[in-house]
Amino acid sequence: MTHQNDPLARAQQTAHEWLKVVAERLGTEDRTYTHRVLRAWLHLVRDRLTVDGAVHLAAQLPEFLRGIYFEGWVPSRVPIRYDTAEFTTLFAHEGGISPADVPATAGAISAGLGVLFSPGQLDHVFAQMPTGLRSELAGGGPTPVAAPRDSAEQLRLNALEDRVHALTDAVSALAHGFEELPTEEPSGSRAARAAQEAHRILMVAGTAET
Incomplete structure (x- = not known):
C-alpha cells in the first residue's frame, strides 16, 4: 500500500509530529519514553476533569493520541479528586520514572502541549485543578506557603x-x-x-x- 493510498498516513504523521514536539521539550530522542510519559500525563489530567472537561480537551488532540487519551476511561468515576502527592505517585508509576522527576517531566509535557493546543486551552484545564496540582503540572512542584x-x-x-x-x-x-x-x-x-x-x-x- 502506497503512502498516498493509506487513509491513516496523515493521522500517523500528525501523531509523530506531536510526539516530536513533546520529546524536544523533554530533551530526549527516545520516542518510547516520550509516548509513555505523555500517556501518563493524558490519563491523569483526563481523570481529574469532569466528563465535559475531558471531552473538550480530547477535541484538541490528533486522532491517534485521542485514542490513547480515552484508553481505560470510565466516565462514571470522574473526576477523581486526587491531590498532588497522589498525582506524583500515579504519574511515576504509569510513566515509569522516579517521583522526584515527575514535576520536571509533567512541566515539559505541559509546555509542549501548550504549543500544540489552542491558545489558552491549558490555562482553562489547569484552572479546574487544585493550586498544588496546577503547580506540579507546570513543572514547579508544590506551591510554597x-x-x-x-x-x-x-x-x-x-x-x-x-x-x-x-x-x-x-x-x-x-x-x-x-x-x-x-x-x-x-x-x-x-x-x-x-x-x-x-x-x-x-x-x-x-x-x-x-
Missing part, C-alpha cells in the same frame, strides 16, 4: 478547594444544558441530562469527602 500549616488544616483547605471546584463543575454542567443549541434534541431533555450530570458531580465530590 507563607507559613507552615499543620496537616489537619491543609487537609481542610484541600477539601474546601475541591468543593469549590465541584460546585463550579456542577454549575457549568447546568449552564451547558440550558444553552440554546441548533439541534433537534428537545431543550427539556438537555436540561434533564445536565441536571443529572450536575447531581452526579456533587455526589462524587461528597463521596470523596467521606
Whole structure:
C-alpha cells in the first residue's frame, strides 16, 4: 500500500509530529519514553476533569493520541479528586520514572502541549485543578506557603478547594444544558441530562469527602 493510498498516513504523521514536539521539550530522542510519559500525563489530567472537561480537551488532540487519551476511561468515576502527592505517585508509576522527576517531566509535557493546543486551552484545564496540582503540572512542584500549616488544616483547605471546584463543575454542567443549541434534541431533555450530570458531580465530590 502506497503512502498516498493509506487513509491513516496523515493521522500517523500528525501523531509523530506531536510526539516530536513533546520529546524536544523533554530533551530526549527516545520516542518510547516520550509516548509513555505523555500517556501518563493524558490519563491523569483526563481523570481529574469532569466528563465535559475531558471531552473538550480530547477535541484538541490528533486522532491517534485521542485514542490513547480515552484508553481505560470510565466516565462514571470522574473526576477523581486526587491531590498532588497522589498525582506524583500515579504519574511515576504509569510513566515509569522516579517521583522526584515527575514535576520536571509533567512541566515539559505541559509546555509542549501548550504549543500544540489552542491558545489558552491549558490555562482553562489547569484552572479546574487544585493550586498544588496546577503547580506540579507546570513543572514547579508544590506551591510554597507563607507559613507552615499543620496537616489537619491543609487537609481542610484541600477539601474546601475541591468543593469549590465541584460546585463550579456542577454549575457549568447546568449552564451547558440550558444553552440554546441548533439541534433537534428537545431543550427539556438537555436540561434533564445536565441536571443529572450536575447531581452526579456533587455526589462524587461528597463521596470523596467521606
